[in-house]
Amino acid sequence: MLHFQLDPRSAVPVYRQLMDQVQYYVASGALKPGHRLPSIRKASRELHVNPTTIVKAYSELEHAGVLVRRHGKGVFVAEQVSPLGESETRTALRERARSLAVHAVQLGADRELVLRIVGEELEALQGKQGEE
Amino acid sequence: MLHFQLDPRSAVPVYRQLMDQVQYYVASGALKPGHRLPSIRKASRELHVNPTTIVKAYSELEHAGVLVRRHGKGVFVAEQVSPLGESETRTALRERARSLAVHAVQLGADRELVLRIVGEELEALQGKQGEE
Amino acid sequence: MLHFQLDPRSAVPVYRQLMDQVQYYVASGALKPGHRLPSIRKASRELHVNPTTIVKAYSELEHAGVLVRRHGKGVFVAEQVSPLGESETRTALRERARSLAVHAVQLGADRELVLRIVGEELEALQGKQGEE
Amino acid sequence: MLHFQLDPRSAVPVYRQLMDQVQYYVASGALKPGHRLPSIRKASRELHVNPTTIVKAYSELEHAGVLVRRHGKGVFVAEQVSPLGESETRTALRERARSLAVHAVQLGADRELVLRIVGEELEALQGKQGEE
DNA sequence: GTGGTCTAGACCACT
């Protein structure tokens, strides 16, 4: 059973919080391709959020290629993720890495600390890949 | 000479982009305590940005203790940039590292590639710290 | 043997895709008046589609005068497929042609390329009309 | 001055009708890169449609790379359209051409008629390119 | 002024 935690007071929009958490579950393997997500109405009730907010999060994730919505059936994790080319993958990755590096330097973190934390987060995700 | 790159199409507000880049220059050592920043009028002209947007960025940075405004003289980098606590640093860093990890996994990048790219970006920044 | 290709992820309803493809077969001559279509149960099994979806498609096509259901015997192609009026044909065609033109221009395709590709697709279809 | 015509009784969603018309104006050159579109509130008032419906149309067009929304400034036609590769352009075009061809055959239109109408629609668009 | 987000609730279409 999935669990989502939303903070309506956060500066991050609720639909964005939901998106991030779904993407995390998908990346960690807790949500595998073909798996069904909570229906819009059910998620709306359980998270105390308006249905249209759930719709927005699910729609954006469909645009991003993470989810697929099937009318009358439900919302599912997409089968294939990221058909990006090699160079595009690196470019996208480098952009995010640069952002992380900038903030790390601003925070005064040294190289070893940054690499250790990134390594830990990667392991936390990949360690879950095999689980059901 | 400082160079700022602003993208008005980004979801990130322009004033926030300016703030981030000033902080980047400060963190990287390109802007040292006591250095003078471009005047509001000059920055407005050169960056093709509304003066009120520059004012907002400088004000927020002053509030954060990064800049100091001296009436009639201009805007300067503060002498003391208040550092964050140890645990706050790690929490902020870990959040950003997790976001990078999630996207890296979805892009199909392996651990070595991610760590290599992050390391490269860190070095690129630290190389700039030595420069004047 | 007829072959149908359905995409449950499409924005176009499954029953509509089925209808279109039956009409395509009829229009191309692969399905001639009097030919029998797959039973609802058989089509449901082979296409991995809910029987009620097949029922809806067949019903709509019967209403449109394309199919005829004979109790206990099956579903057949109607003897007379009611043709549309001249102006209705052109209006419908022009609407679709306009949509194609808009997207072609935005894709940067020139006139010759567009006409050549449309011509090729028309020939591919008309080639099938001659076959049995 | 642009004019949009919406039919709330149509089976085509209102936001889709708006999208189609904006795309038509862009393809015809009536809306050029950098041009500003009616604000959400203004369009809402003039078209007697809820603001969120306009938002949805504009958002989808931003996803499609046709428009750019700038917080606090307005909605504009995007500078560069379709950075698709050669082969992807042809594939996308061929898909739409096939759909047109299928319907043309179903409607009983012959090759000459189809090519003539497509040619006319292309000319109608390209004839407007130079106009202001 | 502008766009961005969210709510409460309605009605329709698909499976």
Next chain:
DNA sequence: GTGGTCTAGACCACC
């Protein structure tokens, strides 16, 4: 049951 669309109206953030 499911998702898709639309309304009326609110509050916030950006320029």
